[in-house]
């Protein structure tokens with residue numbers, strides 16, 4: 001087997017269009033609109049102790065993404081849950097994630113939405129440690145980079161080239177990720193979010209700051225759960241955009257996403273944050289998030 005075939009075989013059993021099969025046997029048409037136009041949406045759901053984290057919120061966001069692009073959901077919520085649970089069982093997944101995407105399906109190439117194309121649902125499991133990782137223990141570094149994405153970042157589309165490009169640039173510069181920056185209407189630069197996560201800082205007074213929801217960022221499911229859990233614990237939260245300078249002057253920083261949960265950021269564009277180790281507020285919010293997420297896991 002080639003390395004790629006071996007890697008795919010390691011992906012275990014996947015779901016494609018109503019059937020379960022070994023990853024290496026999954027086939028889609030090159031005329032699928034996902035291939036020609038990047039025409040599709042996706043979700044990533046974390047699995048802890050064989051249970052799905054924040055499942056209902058991921059479905060709600062999936063529906064928003066689908067509706068925004070006039071895409072039809074090809075499966076009922078109950079079947080989607082059953083499909084993800086089966087992928088957990090088939091792949092003996094104790095910890096990791098389920099990736100799922102819905103593309104508009106196969107049609108002759110034409111820019112307008114095709115009539116009658118059947119959406120294609122594809123999903124696979126990734127077996128990997130999420131909880132106890134070097135990144136979660138030691139924190140990660142980020143650098144600033146221009147936000148090159150389109151104007152509807154609230155839609156979770158499979159068009160991930162800007163994110164992929166940003167990560168490649170980060171790797172070149174020896175950073176783990178990019179915090180994307182964009183000029184605001186007031187002429188000042190602000191952080192939008194990480195390339196695949198939401199960005200947060202903690203100021204010198206212990207206030208926790210993250211950008212408010214709009215079309216400028218993805219409405220993170222982890223962000224929402226972490227916000228609610230932190231608020232309930234009495235932590236002061238401010239939803240507003242912050243500047244790169246504020247980020248570098250922060251007492252603590254972290255990012256949130258499915259599978260990374262609440263991940264400490266200890267270096268921002270070359271500047272060490274705090275004492276260079278995960279801070280107390282970050283650790284507290286991580287613990288609060290995990291408690292809340294586990295409580296509602298299904």
Ligand code: PDD
Nearest residue numbers: 044195196197198218220221222257258
């Ligand atoms: N990324 N912002 C962006 C641009 C993202 O791609 C993601 C998720 C998030 C965090 O959203 P959530 O908390 O719902 O995971 C924010 C996923 C994990 C990915 O692309 O793999």
